[in-house]
Amino acid sequence: MGRDLTALFDPVSVAVVGASDDPAKYGHTIAAQALRADGGRRPVHLVNRRGGTVLGRTAAPSLSALGEPVGLAVLSVPVAGFEETVDEALRCGARAIVAITAGFAETGEAGRARQLAVTERVRAAGAVMVGPNCLGIADNTTGLHLASDTFASGRVALLSQSGNLALELQLRFEPHCLGFSRFVSLGNQADITLVDLLADCARHDGTEAIAVYAEDFGDGRAFAEAAADAGKPVVLLSAGRGAASARSAQSHTGALTTSADVVAAACRDAGVELVATPRELTVALAALKGGRRAGGRRVAVLTDGGGHGVIAADVAEAAGLTVPELREPAQRMLRDVLWEQSAVVNPVDLAGMGEQDPGSYAATVATLLAAEEVDAVLLTGYFGGYAAAEGGLGGGGSALAAGEQEAARLIAARRTDSAKPLVVQSMYPGSPSCRTLEAAGIPVFDATEDAARALAVTVPRPRRVGVTPLPRPAPPLPGTGYLDTRRALEAAGLPFPAAREIHNETQLLAATEEFTGPYVLKALHLLHKSDAGGVALGLAGPGELLAAFRDMHARLGAPSYSVEEMADLSDGVELIVGVNRDPRFGPVAMVGLGGVLAEALHDVAFTLAPAPADRALHLLRGLRTASLLDGVRGRPPVDVAAAAHAVETITAFAAAHPEIAELEVNPLLVTPRGVLALDSRAVPA
Structure with a gap:
């Protein structure tokens, strides 16, 4: 079920401790946002140790001075007084704390110890805490605004370790009619973690998709498990996925495994959409809006200009999509609605007909969405340009603009008849026609690669495998040397060739009586035996084996060796x-x-x-x-x-x-x- 975060996202009352009239202080920003949302749903109290007034409201000198219980306390106070303020908030009945104050685990071990002590007191009181060192929270579905900015209302929950990233996403979301259901600045995750928030947003009726920006997952495996169980799209923008983790690796496996590989594997297992930039995150969320999914990777490209069509086809294929030739029934239907010079194979090129009859766009989109061999449609090029300004291309002016806007309305209406995704790339993404498409849930982009990426997000993925639970720990091995590990793996059911550990020539010759050649000789207690010249292969008989042993022992002086039966490598x-x-x-x-x-x-x-x-x-x-x-x-x-x-x-x-x-x-x-x-x-x- 997960932790109950109702006290955090829908508190009975809010108190901003550290509220200030000084615009340079974060307590001013938080207080202003809290008061903006004070529409009667819950009381909002301002606390400043000097009392007086803040933002035109009477401020109490302390939480205790309020004379009534507090539901949620936002703490924007100096670090020296933070712990005392937490204790006071808990005594006043606070069930949730948003800790803006910094100076804890991010500063070192001493700060980590203080943070742990505070967290233990919060949990002992049955309360929850976001932060410390966070930038606040917001919930548009409950009218809670306790962050630095106002977030446009929508269906995306953003869980982020960066406040500025949230501001950038706000700007990127707006053209795509995307908005926020919730925003949480994660901070140090001392109490409430990314996993707790992900699970709660998965249960939240006002959230359709969950966006995450994370530099530190904490328990990454638990994150993957929660994402796999979310039942909603989860899009992850992850930072710090470089190769540093491989620097100290002592095996091929360690050297080949980077942080990026690990995060990508976890996302693939959990069904999380992994992106690298805020732009990609926006593209993915725009594509996933409304829940449309393609049945496959086959895309029909539609344009009114050959160049855009060819480029879009190339970019679509680079994104892992296919642009198949349309079958004869679909081509015949297109010939019925287009003129003779139009290309109807795929890409479909109106060849100038759009300038004469913008309605041809709508008719062609409807035909392509109905084609059995098409899983999704990419409309690319000039659409949107006729209505972008009076006197559009060809001098048609208002007539062309009106025709294009009517075509946009028809495309939006006909899209409801098909479950297939339709994505648009336009030279004029902010035009009235494109805004009509966006309002109907049809993503519009100014870059062809974004449109193709959006369609790629909607295609079927390999079956979501989830995260296999870890087995119960087994008794530790007596050692991790070659033979210890080998014996344990054999006992687990993994077959190895016959082998004997030897220390001298007498034991070596005795081994040759137990199994026949050809033989392999390995020097033990070397991690990379081959690189050190500690492996000899294909030793035909006892004589060759003995000679190899003498040479290897003279060079390496290993304390022990393994004589093994040589496997047949010819057909493996x-x-x-x-x-x-x-x-x-x-x-x-x-x-x-x-x-x-x-x-x-x-x-x-x-x-x-x-x-x-x-x-x-x-x-x-x-x-x-x-x-x-x-x-x-x-x-x-x-x-x-x-x-x-x-x-x-x-x-x-x-x-x-x-x-x-x-x-x-x-x-x-x-x-x-x-x-x-x-x-x-x-x-x-």
Whole structure:
């Protein structure tokens, strides 16, 4: 069910502590916004330690002096008096606190300790707190305005670690008829977290979509789980997704896994739309408004000018869409409504007819939306220009403008007859015709790439897999050396070739009597054995094995070695399977093309671990080199199902052992007969 945040978003009363007449102080801004919304729904009190008047209202010198309980207290006070003010607010019955004051966990360990102590007192009192170090909240559905600005009303909840970003989004949303149901500045998330807010917005009737800007997810895995369960679109603008996390990695898996990979994997698993800029976030929300989804990736491009059509087709394909040739029934219907020189194959080009009859746009859109081979329509180019100013193109003036506006009304009306998405790119996105389309829920953009990106957001995604729960922790391994890890993985069901640990020549020769060659010799206690010259392959018999041992021992002096049966590599594919434990998202699985060139090839895919076999199979099939699994140049197909089950075994094992920071099986040999793990390594946490 999640935490009850009613006291935060719909309090019985509000008190602004630190209210001020000084415009340079944040308490002035918050107080002004709170009073603006004081329409009788709830009392709003101003508190200033000097008393007197603030913004023309009587100000109490303290919360206690109000003489009545407080529902929500906004604290914009110096850090030195913050804790005392929190205690007073709780004594006065506050059920929610919005802590503007900074100077806590963001300043270091001492500040973190003070923040924790305050949080414990808030929770013990049964209250909730946003912040500290936040910029306020707003809820347009309850008339609550406790932030630095007024946010246009709408259906998007914004949960953000940046106040200025909210102001930018306000500007970007307006042309697309988008607005806010709620805004929350996350601050330090000492008590109420991003996950708490996401779950509450998912239950909020006034919210249709949830936008998140996050630099620190806190518990990233819980965020992914909450997003997967939201039942509403979640769009994430994430910062700080660079490669710094790989700098100290000690395995191929760690070196190949960046923060960006982890966030992208979590979003893919949870069904979150991941974007990189405020512009992309706006595009995604405009596309998702109203809940329209395409049935596939097939797009019909409509233009009245060949250049725009060709460019739009290229950009659509670059966005992962297809622009298929229309079938004969659709072409025949288009010929009936267009003139002879119009192109009706796809892209569809009116070829100047729009200048003579703007209504041809509406007729063509209706025909394309009705075509079975079309999943979505992209209208691109000049539409909107005729009504942009009197005396539009061709000298038609008001007649053309009126005709175009009527076409816009017809397009808006006919769109309701189809569930397919329609997106518009116009040279004149602010024209009356385009505003008519926007008001009807048809997104209009000035950039072709934005229109294509918007359509790409609406296409079917791979089945939302959700986040597989972490298994119960298993007893810690006795050690994380090669043989310890190998034995544990074998016990979990992962097959390895026969192997024996040896320390001297006598034990080495004894091993050759247990299984036949060819052999592999590995020097143990080396993390990257191949790079150090600690692996010898294809040793035909005892003589070659003994010679390799003497050479390797002279060079490396390892305390022990492993003699192993050499696998037949002739008809197999080498994969890498690894798990890297991320501090925010927990264990993250990686699968890809393996062997000694794994880092150079970088053909890998990620998911939150553990990865069930069906998810592993999807990842394997999505690799750039997936065709190798099905056999190429006369090689037989390999057992991909066995590989997927091996991925499940490895990732479940790693997820159950929190004492392991990085686990890797490389290579995992997949043949037509099954799988064989040829090497493994573990790095302790």
